[in-house]
Amino acid sequence: MKAFFILLATIVAFPLAAQDGAPPAPFAYRQLDNPAQEAAAQELMETLRCLKCQSQSIADSDAAMAGDMRHQVRIRIAAGDSPDEVRDWLIERYGDYVSYEPVMSATTWPLFAIPVLLVLVAGLLFARRFRRRA
């Protein structure tokens, strides 16, 4: 499981290995002044996937592109967009992959159906077993 660490280490290190010259976007590391908007933006950022690091949200990444995405999210929220509008804007460009928020769709319904099915089966087995005994 050292791989766990190497993976994490590379996630930390990789984005910065490709050094670029530009300073971070203004709202990459700056919170919005309106606390309600900042909270909404933060909540949204935690559910958007960093496209460069691939297994972290943009809220947890030092990658420059994640910073630029945070900037986009914050200025759009500040401009009055709802979190869902911002999410849809990104999904329109990158597909469902960019969002961790599970939406029930033609491709994702088994994610929800299978756990429900498992519980039903377990319940059924219980019911049968304990009824038989009684």
Add this chain to the structure above:
Amino acid sequence: MSWRLWLPFMVFFGFLGLAAYQLSQPKDDEIRSAMVGKELPYFTLPPASLDLPGVDSRYFADGKPKLLNIWASWCLPCIAEAPQLEQLKEEGAEIVGVAIRDKPTDVMRFLSQHGNPYTRIGRDDLSEVQLGIGSSGVPETFVIDGNGIITYQHIGDIRPENVPVLLEELRKAGQ
């Protein structure tokens, strides 16, 4: 013997089949843009170098298909694809550059070292255009038709074998 006892075995073999199939497939980590087939979003970028003009999205709707190359002077694969861009230019392709998070001095040094295939280079300091067209890395190259519609996306550096593909896509976009 109950069929239910075979259930774990069958589920497991389903997984094995899937895993074996995926292991045999070449790993595809590319994130394709969902904007292919859609219109280029509106943007205006200031020039990224002193010699070339900046880029405006309306510039693409002049009837002639073009290549939109997302690149940066700090990106190593961009050096690797420079000869192929040169070749595309010689074959008559018009290449518009968008430099991501870059400085004019670095851009100009890169162009003097590795050649300049571009007619215009826009400076995208906040990755706005990159995010706007659904690109997730540098370098990437998009084919834009004469009406400003994105028709094709190439991810990663352009290898010699990709050149004919891009020329063909440009030709199709021109019809």
Add this chain to the structure above:
Amino acid sequence: MIAEIGLAALWLAAALAVLQLLGGVLALRGGTTSDIAALTRPAAILQGGLVAVSFAALLYVFAITDLSVKLVAMNSHTLKPLIFKLSGAWGNHEGSMLLWVTVMALAGALIAGIERRLPEKTMQATLAAQGFVALGFYAFLLLSSNPFERLAQPAAEGLGLNPLLQDIGLALHPPTLYFGYVGLSVAFSFAVGALVTKQVTPAFARAMRPWILGAWVFLTLGITAGSYWAYYELGWGGYWFWDPVENASLMPWLAATALLHSASVLASRDALRVWTIMLGVVAFSMSMLGTFLVRSGILTSVHAFAVDPERGSFILFLLALYIGGALLLFALRAGAISEGERFSVASREGALVVNNVMLSAILAVVLLGTLYPLLTEAFDVRVSVGPPYFNPVGAVFTFPMLAVMAVGPLLRWRKDGFGRITKELALVGAVLLSGPILFALLFGMAILPLLGLSFAIALAVASFLPLKGRKLRRVPVETWGMVIAHFGIAVALFGMASESAFSTEKLAALEEGGTTQVGPWSVQLQKVEPVAGPNWTALAGRMTATYRDGEPVEIAPQSRNFWAPPQQTTESVLVTRWNGQLYAVMGSDANDGRWQLRLWWKPFVTLIWYGGLLIALGGVLALVGRVQKDLKRRYVTRRAAERRVDMENG
């Protein structure tokens, strides 16, 4: 020379594994009294010694940095401190596999040497299974991952000096998880042995239980340590990301937890026979699956470390062989094993069954969410499954499980009624209900943290109720173990819910001398100064942090640049108080004379890992209690046998 000795010992050990397998199989066919059957146990014991020699040889070549050995040249460096030279021996694919087989062979030697409670046939089958599993790993090592391979020309200097990997946590974390995985492999061998002879008895559960407990303790420690490492090293204050590689370590833990409880039912009440066997197989398959997912790179990104599809294929092949074989055996044999003793819903067993089902459902959710992208990619659709899926869907099963966990230990075995424990139920229920009302009134919280805090407090109270009315000094050690482990779950849950509900984040850009507030802390940036280390330079932000009106604390988080390989890391600083942690990260230059800082105040966040430690401590106590009891039982049986012999003679 030493490397060759190590390799030779490994080949010999592999040969003995063949002997162990053959001996076990022949014993099953020809009866346990044959000559070959007598060889099984010595083969296992000698094998343990040989593999230990082989691993010692690997440690030696790493300790002296023998650069003619390829693995050393690739992963070590003469300038490393000795401790990291040694840990480098298992900090790579080949060495870690050798460590795995070493622990496995030592475990095999131990059961061959001391385990005599089970019928000899079951033991022979168990040792044969153990030999079979070990053989696969020997083949993997010797045929495709030889750790002792020599270079034609000794290297001038080693390549392995990655500073990020020189961390004491990193040195100890992998062995911790391997011990866990190997413990589960022993449980697996026992399950296969019992399936072969169809003797699924309380004695079988008692023989298996110490291994499950041990594995569970190590897995708990491994996950706890890994989570804390991610928390302090990644610099964003997150401690769990539902990353596939993290899930790979969580899944065996979930399966082992379920197995632990069902084995308890089997040991005490002779019920849940088939289910325990199934879980024994599942727990080990989750370890193998985790190894496969991590090493094949099938789920990780291009930006991760170099992975090897060939190794992935080999592990997948082993997985198919072990787990496919065991499940086939299960399908053929389990029908002949009767269900065991019956019990009513309102009983200790009933509660444990519900707990088992819930744990399995959580395991299924994690497994499904982890593998789902693999499934859709087969159809060229890419989806992301992350925290917004795992948290709520997992919670649907976690909270009912916690409720059962609070009540279950109060119930009696076999048949009980809730009427007997109305007072306790009322107490737990009252705490559970008053929590949401209180927190909602005070803070207006989101639903999951609200439930988390309420359940944590209720469970913390409930976990001590089994001690009510008992003389504390007479309470058996293993009961203390259960109480403390359950309390640990409550503590960890409280930390998680509190972190999620009450954390405050502050991203600030400060000039030198500027001050900012985060929660109850006020942080002043004094000075930013360059610092140099052996292979890095850094910017350190000297700050004073003051909690309300308290004494200021000096801190200096760094933003570090390593030269070779060029990497930037953040060295965050944590200021721990009894009621939480201040988490400070130094950012970059804001280009206008100001410096970017990231600050968090995370109330009670440390409880997450203290909870993990308590859970592990509970496991240790349970292990001690069980082993003590087993030894006593063995002593009593021997005395009884001696007395019988005496009486017959006398």
